[in-house]
Amino acid sequence: MHxxxxxxxxxxAPLSLPPAPGAGSGxxxxxxxxxxxxxxxxxxxxxxxxxxxxxxxxxxxxxxEALKGVDLTVxxxxxxxxxxxNGAGKTTFLKLLSGIITPTRGxxxxxxxxxxxxxxxxxxxxxxxxxxxxxxxxxLPAAESFRLHKEIYxxxxxxxxxxxxxxxxxxxxxxxLLQPVRDLSLGERMKLELVAALLHEPEVxxxxxxxxxLDVVAQHSLHRFLAKVQAERQMTVVLTTHYMKDxxxxxxxxxxxxHGSILYDGSLEQIVDRFTSHKIxxxxxxxxxxxxxxxxxxxxxxxxxxxxxxxxxxxxxxxVLPEILRGESVRDVSVEDVPxxxxxxxxxxxxxxxxxxxxxx
Amino acid sequence: xxxxxPPSDLQASAREPGPLQAWMNSWRIWWxxxxxxxxxxxxxxxxxxxxxxxxxxxxxxxxFLWTAVFGAxxxxxxxxxxxxxxxxxxxxxxxxxxxxxMPGLASGIARSVRDGSVKKYLVQxxxxxxxxxxxxxAHKLVYYAVATLPFAAVFFFCRSYFPPLPDASTLxxxxxxxxxxxxxxxxxxxxxxxxxxxxxxxxSIVFAYMxxxxxxxxxxxxxxxxxxxxxxxxxxxxxxxxxxxPFEYTAYLPAAVWLGKIKGADLVWSLVIEAGWVVVMxxxxxxxxxxxxxxxxxxxx
Numbered sequence: 001m002h003x004x005x006x007x008x009x010x011x012x013a014p015l016s017l018p019p020a021p022g023a024g025s026g027x028x029x030x031x032x033x034x035x036x037x038x039x040x041x042x043x044x045x046x047x048x049x050x051x052x053x054x055x056x057x058x059x060x061x062x063x064x065e066a067l068k069g070v071d072l073t074v075x076x077x078x079x080x081x082x083x084x085x086n087g088a089g090k091t092t093f094l095k096l097l098s099g100i101i102t103p104t105r106g107x108x109x110x111x112x113x114x115x116x117x118x119x120x121x122x123x124x125x126x127x128x129x130x131x132x133x134x135x136x137x138x139x140l141p142a143a144e145s146f147r148l149h150k151e152i153y154x155x156x157x158x159x160x161x162x163x164x165x166x167x168x169x170x171x172x173x174x175x176x177l178l179q180p181v182r183d184l185s186l187g188e189r190m191k192l193e194l195v196a197a198l199l200h201e202p203e204v205x206x207x208x209x210x211x212x213x214l215d216v217v218a219q220h221s222l223h224r225f226l227a228k229v230q231a232e233r234q235m236t237v238v239l240t241t242h243y244m245k246d247x248x249x250x251x252x253x254x255x256x257x258x259h260g261s262i263l264y265d266g267s268l269e270q271i272v273d274r275f276t277s278h279k280i281x282x283x284x285x286x287x288x289x290x291x292x293x294x295x296x297x298x299x300x301x302x303x304x305x306x307x308x309x310x311x312x313x314x315x316x317x318x319x320v321l322p323e324i325l326r327g328e329s330v331r332d333v334s335v336e337d338v339p340x341x342x343x344x345x346x347x348x349x350x351x352x353x354x355x356x357x358x359x360x361x
Numbered sequence: 362x363x364x365x366x367p368p369s370d371l372q373a374s375a376r377e378p379g380p381l382q383a384w385m386n387s388w389r390i391w392w393x394x395x396x397x398x399x400x401x402x403x404x405x406x407x408x409x410x411x412x413x414x415x416x417x418x419x420x421x422x423x424x425f426l427w428t429a430v431f432g433a434x435x436x437x438x439x440x441x442x443x444x445x446x447x448x449x450x451x452x453x454x455x456x457x458x459x460x461x462x463m464p465g466l467a468s469g470i471a472r473s474v475r476d477g478s479v480k481k482y483l484v485q486x487x488x489x490x491x492x493x494x495x496x497x498x499a500h501k502l503v504y505y506a507v508a509t510l511p512f513a514a515v516f517f518f519c520r521s522y523f524p525p526l527p528d529a530s531t532l533x534x535x536x537x538x539x540x541x542x543x544x545x546x547x548x549x550x551x552x553x554x555x556x557x558x559x560x561x562x563x564x565s566i567v568f569a570y571m572x573x574x575x576x577x578x579x580x581x582x583x584x585x586x587x588x589x590x591x592x593x594x595x596x597x598x599x600x601x602x603x604x605x606x607p608f609e610y611t612a613y614l615p616a617a618v619w620l621g622k623i624k625g626a627d628l629v630w631s632l633v634i635e636a637g638w639v640v641v642m643x644x645x646x647x648x649x650x651x652x653x654x655x656x657x658x659x660x661x662x
Contacts, residue, residue: 102658120486139404151393
C-alpha cells in the first residue's frame with residue numbers, strides 16, 4: 001500500500017510543533033488549530049468572445065482568502081457545530097482538518113497528527129462524510145461497500161459484524177442492505193453513508209451538511225442516531241450545517257465562521273444571550289387590540305388578526321408583562337426567545353471582526 | 362451475490378505489522394476490491410456483450426482492404442507478410458488489444474479529479490492506483506468471460522489463415538508479452554489520466570495519444586513495414602526507433618511473436634524492453650499521483 005508518511009515536500013506550511021508521541025493517545029485536545037489560513041487563486045473570466053480570446057494569453061487572477069488564520073481547540077467528546085453563510089470557509093476548514101487540502105499558513109493537529117500528511121495511521125482513526133458525496137458503490141448493495149471498508153480499515157471480523165449490526169439496527173436500515181444503492185432514497189442513502197463512515201469506529205467524525213435535502217422524519221432519526229452514537233463512543237464530532245434544528249438537537253458548542261474568521265465560539269444558549277436584547281411576546285386577544293395602549297408601551301409591535309406580537313427588552317419583561325395583561329381580554333400569551341434562525345442570520349450579516357471572536361472560551 | 366473468499370483467511374492484525382503482515386493486508390484489501398469490482402461489472406453485462414461484438418466489425422474492413430491490396434499487386438508478400446499472414450496478424454492484434462486497451466481509464470481518472478470523487482482516496486487509508494488496477498483486472502476478466510466464445514469462433518473460422526501452432530516456448534513468450542502489455546497499457550493510460558490534476562480536460566490529450574498509439578503500435582499495419590524507412594537519424598530506420606518506444610508492445614509484439622517474426626535473442630530483448638517500459642510507466646504513474654495530489658491539496662480540493 002502507498003503510505004504517504006513522508007512529509008510532503010514543498011508543503012506551504014512549515015511545521016514547528018514536535019510530532020506528538022503516541023499520536024493523540026494522551027490527554028491533550030483532539031483537535032488543535034493555530035493560525036490556520038487557506039488562500040485560493042481564482043481566475044476571472046470576463047464575459048464575451050473577445051475577452052475569452054484574450055484570456056488565452058493573459059488571465060487575470062486574484063487571491064481569495066477562504067480562511068484567515070483560525071484558532072480552535074476541541075476536546076475529546078465534544079460535538080461542535082460550524083455555522084456560517086455559504087462561502088464563509090466552513091467546508092474549507094473541514095477539508096483542512098481531514099487532510100484533503102494543505103493550508104497556506106498555520107498549524108493543525110488532529111489526534112496528534114498533521115492531517116495533510118495523510119498517514120494511513122491517522123486516516124484509520126477519523127471519518128469524513130460530505131453531504132452527497134458517496135463512499136458507497138452506486139450499483140452495488142451497501143453490504144458490499146461495508147465489506148470493502150472492513151478490509152480497508154483492517155477490522156476484526158467479529159467486531160466488524162457487531163458494529164455493523166448495531167449501527168444498522170439503530171437506524172433501522174437492515175432491509176436496505178441488499179438493495180443496490182442507486183435504488184434508495186436520499187434519506188436512506190445518507191443513513192447508509194453514516195453507517196459506512198462509522199464502521200471503523202472513528203475517534204473523530206467530520207460531517208459536512210449531513211441533513212441537507214432530507215425530510216423532517218429522516219432529519220429527526222439522524223439526530224437521534226448521531227446523538228446516541230456520539231455519547232456512547234465519546235466520539236469528537238465537528239459538523240457544518242444550515243439547519244438550526246441540527247444544532248439545537250446535537251451541539252452544545254457552536255462556532256460561527258464568517259468571511260474566513262471565527263466570529264463566535266461558545267454555547268448555543270449564550271448566542272441567544274449575547275446577540276439578542278429582546279424577547280418575543282405573543283398575545284391572543286378576544287377582541288380587537290387597543291392600539292393607543294400598545295403605542296404607549298413604547299415597544300415595537302405588529303398586529304396579525306387577533307394576535308399582537310411585541311418585541312420587548314429582556315430586562316423589562318417582568319415589569320411590562322402584568323401591565324399588558326391587565327388591560328386586555330387575553331386568551332393566551334407566550335414569551336419566547338427570538339428564533340435561532342433570526343439570530344444567526346443577523347450574525348451572518350454582521351461584518352467579520354466587529355464582534356470579538358472566541359471570547360467565551 | 363458471489364461469495365468468493367479471500368485467498369487466505371489469515372486474519373490480519375494491526376498490532377504486529379511485520380513486512381509479511383503488511384503485504385497480506387494489502388493483498389486482502391486488493392482482493393476484496395477485485396471481487397467487488399467484478400460484481401459491479403456484472404451489473405452491466407448486457408452493455409458488455411454488445412461492446413464485445415462491435416469490436417469485430419473493424420477487422421472485417423481491414424481484411425477487405427488487404428485483400429484488395431494483394432489483388433492489385435503481383436507480389437506474394439509485403440514486408441514478409443503474405444495475405445494469410447496479414448489476416449492472422451490483424452486477428453492477433455485484436456487479442457493483444459483486448460489486453461492492452463483501457464477504455465475509459467484516463468478519462469475516468471480525470472473525471473474523478475474534476476468532480477471531486479478522488480477525495481475519497483485521500484481520506485481513506487487506501488491506495489488509488491491499487492484500486493484502479495483491481496477495477497481494471499475485474500473489468501478485463503468479465504470482458505474475457507464474455508469475449509472468449511466469439512473470439513474462439515472467429516479464430517476457428519479463420520484457422521486456414523494461420524501458420525501451424527507455434528512451439529511451447531514461443532507460446533510462453535506470447536503469453537508473457539500479453540500480460541506485460543496489459544500492465545503497460547494500464548500504466549500508460551493511468552498516467553495520462555493523472556494529467557487531470559493539471560488540466561481540467563484531458564480528452565484531447567488522450568485523443569492525441571490514441572492517434573500516435575494507433576499508428577506506432579502496429580494496430581494499423583505490421584511495423585515490419587517501417588523497416589526500410591529512414592527515421593531522420595543516420596543509420597537508424599523508423600522500425601528500430603519505434604522499437605524503443607512503448608507503443609509497439611501494446612499491439613505488435615505479441616502478434617509478431619505468435620507468427621514467428623521475432624525469435625531468439627531479438628525476442629528476449631523485446632520482452633526486456635517491454636518489461637522496462639512497464640516499470641518506467643508504473644513509476645511515472647506513482648510520481649504523477651503524488652505530485653497531482655499535492656497540487657490538488659494546495660490549489661483545489
